[in-house]
Amino acid sequence: MADSINYKHLHYFWVVAKEGSIAKAANRLHITPQTISGQLALLEDRLNQPLFDRVGRGLELTETGRLVLRYADDIFALGKELSDVLRGSVVAGGSEFIVSAASTIPKTIVYKMLEPAIRDCPDITLTCKEGPIESILAELAVHEVDMVLSDTPLSAAYSVKAFNHFLGECGVSFFALPPLAQKLGSDFPANLNKAPMLVPTRQYAIRQLFDIWVSEHEIVPEIKGQFDDSALTKAFGHTGLGVFMMPSIVEEEVCETYAVEVIGRTDEIKHRFYAISAERKVTHPAISAVCDTARDEIFN
Structure with missing residues (x-):
């Protein structure tokens, strides 16, 4: 019976139809192709109709598939419209402002950037999450969050329709426990050569910039750990395991x-x-408060 369609299954079908293949849909949704195949099979069982025919190495919509796609287009367009309307203005009784922050951003900076949203928009309720950049962008793609805070700009590699709003920048500082700092000396940046280092993983822009910088200065640090989370990096740095870097504004x-x-x-x-x-143009009052304060105060 098709009287109780699972909308997650329908969303997977919709993305596969738009992308043209299960592999591309899996890359966009950041889940495995096997998961999508299984969910599509459940949807076809529910509808008692095939939605795709295999043509060579690709997929082609069946007549039923084309019909379902037309309805799915309308359903998800209305869902986005509803989300934009509700999140684009503060409604009576308060509204939820959902933010995901990349886990490489120090929590102090996340607080500094989000505090204006609470201060300037007293009717909102803030929900703040964090995680690796891929997973939090996936949440933005399906409208589970209003905003992502990141130190890596959105690019075509992520297949997410969204827009970057540059907040600001600062240099970086390198930290070490006093015994390690004394051992390394003060001849910076030469003191980083062969020094034990704790660095972000390569998915983050700051790591890529660091790799270029050490290469230009002919520095070869000894990488002792790679982390997705800034708090974990600092915790290991506190044990003396290695030198770590953070934005200079939180020195x-x-x-x-x-x-x-x-x-x-x-x-x-x-x-x-x-x-x-x-x-593209910020209208959400909480996002506007975050952007304005970051540009005018935090990174000015």
Whole structure:
């Protein structure tokens, strides 16, 4: 019976139809092709009709598939419209403002960027999540969040229809526990050569910039750990496992909280920050508050 369609299954079908293949849909949704195949099979069982025919190595919609796609287009267009309307204005009784932050951004900076949204929009309820950039962009793609805070700009590689709003940038500082700092000395950046280092994973723009910078300075650090999470990086740095880098605007907080000291800083590596949203022109009041304060106060 088709009287109770699972809309997650319908969404998977819709993305496969738009992308033209299960593999491309899996890449866009950041899930495995096997998962999509299984969900499509369940939808076809529910409808008691095939939705695709295999033609060579590709997929072609059946007549039923084309009919379902027309309805799916309308359903998801209306869903986006409803989401935009509800999240584009603060409604009576308060509304939820859902943000996902890339886990490489220090929590202090996340707080500084989000605090204006609570201050300037008292009727909203903030929900803040975090995770790897791929997963939080996937949430934005299906309208589960209003905004993503990232230090890596959205690019065509992510297959997400959204827009970057540049918030600002700063240089980076390098930290070490005092015994390690004393051992490495003060000849920066030469003191990073063969030094134990804790760095972000390669999916993040800041790691890519770091790799270019050390190559240009002919520095070869010893990578002791790679992390998706800035708090985890600092926790391991606090044990003395290695040198780690953070945005220079949080120098004081990092030194006080983790009992480390600065062994060098550079503006040659720019740590950049972005708000990513479905809006090309920001109209959501909370997103507007975040963008304005970041540009005028935090990174000015």
